[in-house]
Structure formats: structure tokens, C-alpha cells
Amino acid sequence: MRPRSVTLLDVARAAGVSRATVARVINGDGYVGEETRSRVEAAVQATGYRPNVVARGLRTQRSYTIGHIVLEIGANPFFTHVVRAVEGEALANGYKTFLFNHKGNTADERLAVESFIERRVDAVIFTYAQDAANIALLRAAAMPVVQIERQRTGDTSAVLVDNPAGVRMAMRHLIGLGHRRIAFIGGDPALYPHARIQPRSIEEERLDTYRDCLREAGIDPDPDLVRLGRYIKLGADGSDSEGYRHTRDLLALAERPTALFVGTDMLATGALQALYEARLRVPDDIALVGFDDTLAPHLAPKLTSVAQPMAELGLTAFQLALAAIEDPRSAPRVVTLAPHLVVRQSTAPPSGSTRPADPPAREGEIASRQTV
């Protein structure tokens, strides 16, 4: 921008009016004579004027920009979809989004927060917040904050997912198909410490629900079938070793499971690799259900998966942010969204099973959506 760009003054001169008048026609408010308006509009065209949003932001104290702090967009397509959704809704409302990946690193998250304060974004969205202190920093700067999926502190708006509902749908689907030895590969509650806001972490909720569903069906949970670990990998590239390893171990069991329920589609990729290696077919030899519904349609076979409401997550988060921007004193709101099960090719009755059980789950969605 070396060659000083066109300003209001240039347009004003070209149209033979004052800057104020030009500003009025640009922003479409205030009284402007019909003839002057068209003269100004012509001048805008002629000069190729573009409002300077930076200057406007300085004057109005609104940057029409929000910050989105993400764990690591490259770690899981889940983040890509959420980011995209936030961005889309922001755009529809005249906002742009700044992204920052903290990589699970508190120091980086703090950098993100400081950078956003310096740029005077109008609000900050976290997917996921790492450190409560960083949220406090934002609150001290009076910036609205929205937390997505994981709630670190209770003083901001949040959009959560009903995880137990997701697990229940998957488990009932498998149990309905006749499975009784269902393995669970997921996140270790001990590795994902949570704030005191919620009684249970997401990992605990999922694990508990898995066990509850088994018991409801009269099945005694077998500890051998539960494999926990880190299920959000940050190594960026490279394959999933966690799902691979656990699956291999499960296959080595004396009495192997007939179905696998894994905590993310990423884990499912590792599971599929182990199964491929063992020359087992899905769902013929073993059924597989994923979580997130990200990679699910791209895998062979196409995966049955619990779909996270990623689009709604992002959209709702932006809406909550916008509400807080427009009324800074409004009370924080927490919205919980429901996941739904997408049945594809990776689930079927256990081999040797005679009864068809459930309606032969056709490809498609079993929706279940609600807002609390």
C-alpha cells in the first residue's frame, strides 16, 4: 500500500462535497439528498474507494473480527469443520476470524490471547480452552468468550455436546444387532484432567455410559475390553498408533470382541489397519463404530460413526459470541447439542449370529437433535 490508498477525502473532493457526506452515503445512514447521493456514488466508483476497516475500527471501537483459539487444526478434521462453521457464520454477520493453534500448550495459548487482545478482536472462541488463567486474561480485558465442547470455566458462554447420548446411540445400535462382547477404545480420564465445572469429564461420561449400556442389556462389563489412552494426537502427521496397538491387543485376547467402539474416527483408522493386517473383514468378522463422523465416509468400509454436530457447534458459538458483543452485560449461556448416529457399512450382526435383530440398519442418518 505504498501509494497512499483512496480515502474519504479523495472521494469528497471528486464529488465536491465534504467527507461527512461521503461517510453518510457509504454507511447508508443520515439524510443525504438524492442528487448528492448519486454524485457521491459516482465518485466512489471513479476513485475505486474502499473503506479502511482499520481506521473505522479505531474510531468505532469494533474490529468486526473475532479470534478462534483451536487445539490444532491439523490434528483432526473435527477442528477443520468447527473452524469452518465458525468462520462461515462470522462471515454471514460481517465478521472475519483470526485463527490460532495452541497445540495443547498453555504458553502458546497465552500468546494467542495476548495477540487477540492487541488486535482488539471483539470476542474469542475456544476449541478447546487449555488454561483457565488465559480465559481470565480475556475477561479482564472485558472480551466476550465462548468455549466449545469443553468447559474450562463457568463464567463464559459455552456450546457443549451431549456425549452420553452419543455413546448410548452407538451402544444400543451394537447391542441391538446382537453384540455382547463390545470393546471400548477411548480417552483415559486420567490423561484429560478437567476443571471442576462439570461433575465428570467427557472421558468419564463416555466410559460410564458405555458400562451403563452394557449393564442395561444384562452384560457384565469385561475390563479386558476397555482400552484407554491419549486419543487426540498432536504429532500432526503420521498414522494413528493408539488405535492400532489397542486393536492388535484386543485381537490377541482369548475371547476376542465381536465389536469395537472407538472414541474418534482417527482411532478407527488405526483399528482398521490392525484389522487389515489380521486379514479380518469388517463387519463380517468384527463390527466397528467410530466417533466424530469425520473420516468415517472415507474409510474402507465406510464407517458407522457417532456424528458430532460440528456445523451447529461453530454456528452456535458465533451466535453466542455475537450476543455477548452486542450486550456485554448479558449473562453467559450454555447450550448443549445432541450428536446423532450415522449407520454405514461397518456394523452388522456378529458372525454366527442367526437373528437379524434390529431393522437391518440401512445407510443413512438416525437423527436426534435437540437444544437445551
Added chain:
Amino acid sequence: MRPRSVTLLDVARAAGVSRATVARVINGDGYVGEETRSRVEAAVQATGYRPNVVARGLRTQRSYTIGHIVLEIGANPFFTHVVRAVEGEALANGYKTFLFNHKGNTADERLAVESFIERRVDAVIFTYAQDAANIALLRAAAMPVVQIERQRTGDTSAVLVDNPAGVRMAMRHLIGLGHRRIAFIGGDPALYPHARIQPRSIEEERLDTYRDCLREAGIDPDPDLVRLGRYIKLGADGSDSEGYRHTRDLLALAERPTALFVGTDMLATGALQALYEARLRVPDDIALVGFDDTLAPHLAPKLTSVAQPMAELGLTAFQLALAAIEDPRSAPRVVTLAPHLVVRQSTAPPSGSTRPADPPAREGEIASRQTV
């Protein structure tokens, strides 16, 4: 930011000095007395001052922000990686990045360009530019532009990929393993019209190289084995139908191919689904090579793939942008990067083949990198 944030003036008052002095210690330039400096620093701490980058940008005519216009980040992990790389290098240089997905839509791309002009970004990077007119708009606003991977116009810097080299590595690998019936699934040159800047489009380059390699090996290219179409899908979610369909057709051939070379890892997912359905094993029954090296390590079996230099692409693009920002009159530069082949589990000699051919390609990288 309702409660007016702390400004230079607040700090100045707290320290009993002028704003100019505070500015000097903040920016670390100009002479400042030792004692004043520490007094100011204390005041900065006490007040929790954060420089207002918006105001600074207005004054310095530098926003320390760049715009990145992407085809569609959700369409292919390739974009995610490039975006991430641009962003990382930007961050390391004190820049933030605005993202915009044009979805192959010229009108949206124009919106992106206008939005970036209004926000006075310091430069714009395209992955990929859709319409030359939009680049012209930017140039008229005197904004540096860098094009990644596809060069739409010749008047800006660009970072390209040596596609023929990538295809050659893959083909020599397969031919070396003993394959002679190698199918090619890729982009149809007719569907991806290119500007006149390059003699051939990327699609033409790839196809030509495929044929050249066959001929070099004394193999007469079989038109039946070439399947072209749209290989960048924008439907966002949902599976890849292109790779699936083509693969199914190829398998129905009287004399089926012993190896498949597909233009993107996304296409490979469809191919693997078709193969899974046909109960064919990879690489036992048929070999498979992907392109991009994005999903490759996540598939079963892990895919041999031509790796795009995504990190370097992004990094170099930002460097070229920065160079143009710092010296607006510098001549545009074009950098070409080389891909490399990553050999994994999906390639082996054709079934029935006796000669071990090549050194039994161990897992790992066959690097080949260069900058022209």
C-alpha cells in the same frame, strides 16, 4: 471492550512521563534514560497495557496481517497443511493470517479480495487463484500477491510444484516393481482450464509424464487404463465417488490393471473402497499409489504416495510475500519445489511376478528435494 482499554496515555500518566517516551520503551528504539525506562516498564506492568495494533496499523500503514485465499480448506487435507504452514511462518514473523475459502467460486473470491483490501492486509496469498481479474484488483491496490501451486497470471510471485518429477518417481517405482498394466486416475485437463502462463496445465503435465514413463519402459499406453474426471471435490463431506467409480470400472476390464496410480489421496480412499468391496487385497492383488501424502498414512493399508512439499510451499509463499512487502518494487519470483515419494505398504511386485525387481522398498522416504 466497552470499558475503554489502557492506552499509552494511561501508562504515561502512571509513570509520570509523556506518551512519546512510553512509546519509545515499548518499541525499544530511541534514547531512553535507564531510570525512566524501568519506571515506564513498571507502569506497563501495573496498568496491564497492551499496544493497540489497530491504531498502530493506521499510523504505520502496516497491518502485520496477510490474507490467504484458499479453494476450500475442508475439501482436502492438503489445504489444511498449506494453510498451517503459511500461518506458522507468518506468526514467526509477527504476522497474523486471515483465511477465506472461495469454493471455486469467482464471485466469492472477489468478495475475499475486497474484504482483504478493506482490511488493508499487507499481502495476499492464493491457494489457488480462480480468476485473473481478482489478482488484477489486488495489484491495482498495490498489494503484493503470491500464488501457490497454480499460476494464474505471470505478474506475481509464485511457488510451484514439479509435478512431472512426482509422477516420474511414482511410475518408476511401480515399473521397477515389475508392473506393466498401470492405470491412471486423475484430473481431466479439459475440466481444469489453465491460464496461458504455463505451456501445459498440471493435469496435462501429469498425464503426459505418465505416458512418457510407460513408453520409456517399452510399454504401450492403454487408453482403457486412463480415467479422468474432477479430482478436487467440493461437496465437502461425503465420500469420494470418483475414485470409487473409476476403480470399479477398471476392475471390470477383461484384462485388469495390476497397479493403480491416483491423482490425490482422496481419490485413493474411493479406490480402496471399491477394492475392499471386490475383496481384493492391496498390494497382494493390486498395487496402489496416491498423490499428496495427506490421508496416506491413515489408510489401510498405509499408502505409498507422492508427497507434496506442503510445509515448504506455505513457508516459501510467506517468505516471497514478505519480500514483496518489504520491497514493493522487487521483481516477482517463481520458486519450484520438488515432491518426493513415500513408500509404504500399498505397493509390491504384481502377483505372479517372480523377479523381486527393485530393492524391496522399505518403509520410509525416498527423498528428492530441490529448489530452482
Added chain:
DNA sequence: TTGTATGCGTTATCAG
């Protein structure tokens, strides 16, 4: 209906 004047928070120029 239109113009004038002021300030948003910085940086930069020029005195002192």
C-alpha cells in the same frame, strides 16, 4: 440536508 470539528491510540517529527 450538509459541513465543521474532534477524537479513536499510535508513531514520528521536531524542538528543547
Added chain:
DNA sequence: CTGATAACGCATACAA
């Protein structure tokens, strides 16, 4: 070494 002071481009209260 430090302090006034004038922009940067825009929006807006107030005059005319």
C-alpha cells in the same frame, strides 16, 4: 534524553 504536536482514515456530535 524527553516532551509537544501533528498526522493516519474514519465516524459522529454539533452547527449551519
